[in-house]
Structure formats: C-alpha cells, structure tokens
Amino acid sequence: MRYLYGPVASWRLGRSLGVDILSTAEKTCSFECVYCQLGRTVTKTTDRRVFVPTDAIERELQALAPVIEETADVITFAGMGEPTLGANLGEVVDAIRRHTRKPIAILTNAALMTDKTVREELKKLDVVIAKLDAPDQAMFEAVNRPVSAEIKLDEIIAGLKEFRREYRGRLCLQLMFVVANRASGAELARSAAELQPDEVQLNTPLRRPCGVKPLPGEEMKQIEKQFEQLKPEIEVISVYERMKLDVWAIDKGAVIRRRGAGD
Numbered sequence: 001m002r003y004l005y006g007p008v009a010s011w012r013l014g015r016s017l018g019v020d021i022l023s024t025a026e027k028t029c030s031f032e033c034v035y036c037q038l039g040r041t042v043t044k045t046t047d048r049r050v051f052v053p054t055d056a057i058e059r060e061l062q063a064l065a066p067v068i069e070e071t072a073d074v075i076t077f078a079g080m081g082e083p084t085l086g087a088n089l090g091e092v093v094d095a096i097r098r099h100t101r102k103p104i105a106i107l108t109n110a111a112l113m114t115d116k117t118v119r120e121e122l123k124k125l126d127v128v129i130a131k132l133d134a135p136d137q138a139m140f141e142a143v144n145r146p147v148s149a150e151i152k153l154d155e156i157i158a159g160l161k162e163f164r165r166e167y168r169g170r171l172c173l174q175l176m177f178v179v180a181n182r183a184s185g186a187e188l189a190r191s192a193a194e195l196q197p198d199e200v201q202l203n204t205p206l207r208r209p210c211g212v213k214p215l216p217g218e219e220m221k222q223i224e225k226q227f228e229q230l231k232p233e234i235e236v237i238s239v240y241e242r243m244k245l246d247v248w249a250i251d252k253g254a255v256i257r258r259r260g261a262g263d
C-alpha cells in the first residue's frame with residue numbers, strides 16, 4: 001500500500017482507512033505544531049500541487065475495495081502532512097466515491113480555509129475535522145508554528161466561518177491541549193461558540209512519539225467543563241473518554257510511517 005494505510009483505530013471516527021494524497025517521504029505542511037507525531041516539517045509550504053496522480057490512488061483503491069468494505073467505517077484524508085495541500089483533493093474524493101459508499105472525512109489544519117477553491121473541495125466530504133488550538137495569533141505561533149508570517153489566525157477563523165455557512169456536512173473542531181495552551185480553554189470555548197461546529201473534539205497528545213507531554217485526564221475534565229455551555233447543540237467529546245477499538249491494519253508498515261509505532 002503506497003497511498004492508503006490502515007485501517008487505524010480513530011477515537012473520533014471508528015475504523016478509519018487513511019488516504020495520504022501527499023505520500024511524501026517526510027512531512028509536508030504549513031504548520032509545525034509542537035505536538036506533531038510526524039516530527040519536524042521538512043517541506044514547509046502553503047502552495048498546493050499534485051503530489052500523487054489521482055489515477056494512481058484510484059488504482060490502489062480499486063484493488064482494495066472488497067477489503068475496505070469489510071474492515072473500514074470511514075475513509076479519511078490524513079497522512080504525511082496537511083492534505084489540503086494536495087491540489088487534486090476534490091478529484092480524489094470523486095474517485096473514492098466511484099469505489100465505495102463509506103463516508104469520507106478529512107483531518108485539516110484549516111490554514112487554507114481562506115481559499116474559496118479549497119472550501120469548495122472540502123464541501124464534497126461528509127466530515128471535516130478542522131484544527132483550532134489557539135485563541136490569538138501569539139498562541140497560534142507558539143503552538144502551531146505556521147511556516148509563513150502570512151498565515152494569520154483571524155483569517156483562518158474568517159474562512160472557517162464562511163465554510164460553516166456554506167457546508168452541509170459534519171464540521172468538527174479539534175482542539176489539542178498541551179502545556180502551552182492549557183489556560184486557553186475558556187477563550188477557545190468562545191471561539192467554538194461563534195463557529196457553531198457540529199462537534200468539538202478535546203484532545204491532548206496521547207500518541208507517541210510527539211515531543212510534548214499530554215495533559216492528565218483530570219485536567220482535561222476541567223477543560224471540558226469550560227465547554228459545557230455549548231451542549232446540547234454542539235456535541236463535545238474528549239479523547240480520554242473514548243475507548244480504543246480493536247482494529248486490524250491491512251499493512252502495518254504503512255500505518256507506522258504515518259502515525260508512529262506507539263499508538
């Protein structure tokens with residue numbers, strides 16, 4: 001498997017078959033998050049391009065289609081960096097739909113929510129999980145370490161608001177808490193209230209190796225209380241409360257390259 005990996009146990013999505021439309025040897029991203037499990041960002045970019053031709057991904061999907069039907073609950077764009085950097089994202093979504101009726105999700109850092117073309121492509125997905133770890137530019141730069149000074153949190157938030165207005169699928173916000181932003185819960189809860197996602201996912205980096213310590217369960221419970229007022233219109237879930245599924249990967253090596261061996 002060159003472009004697909006898993007299925008992996010996702011605490012948010014169930015048995016998730018990964019699609020890596022970058023499939024670069026090392027990480028390609030517009031951020032360098034302090035907690036990233038993929039290590040340093042080797043290719044720092046905000047420019048979109050085709051990394052893997054759509055037909056190559058489609059051939060792999062076609063070959064695995066019967067196994068996918070049996071073993072996966074969802075097909076998820078993720079992998080060796082930020083998947084919206086793949087300029088053929090929309091095309092690959094169309095290719096996946098030719099081979100399966102499983103729902104399609106994406107994990108995105110949301111940096112390109114500012115781009116109307118990207119928002120249009122994201123509208124084709126059933127579930128969009130967008131990252132929001134910081135309430136202001138200073139914290140954004142400390143936690144997510146954008147690779148260009150031109151990446152502005154307020155513009156990303158404006159793009160997310162626009163996307164929320166346009167998108168009929170399930171929009172989830174993923175908030176990763178680490179030591180640096182542990183005191184930002186209340187402000188992030190206000191941002192989430194403005195963005196009106198369907199779901200808020202409170203996370204801390206439990207998966208190894210990532211270079212920073214996760215916050216303990218008790219502290220995550222306190223943070224979760226700051227999001228109470230969003231319920232019940234917005235579902236709020238927390239990583240410590242979700243059971244890990246028993247999932248069999250088709251190709252374990254392909255998973256370890258993208259998620260590390262410690263999960």
Ligand code: SF4
Binds near residue numbers: 035041
């Ligand atoms: S956005 Fe994702 S892939 Fe990029 S550095 Fe952050 S955690 Fe890693």
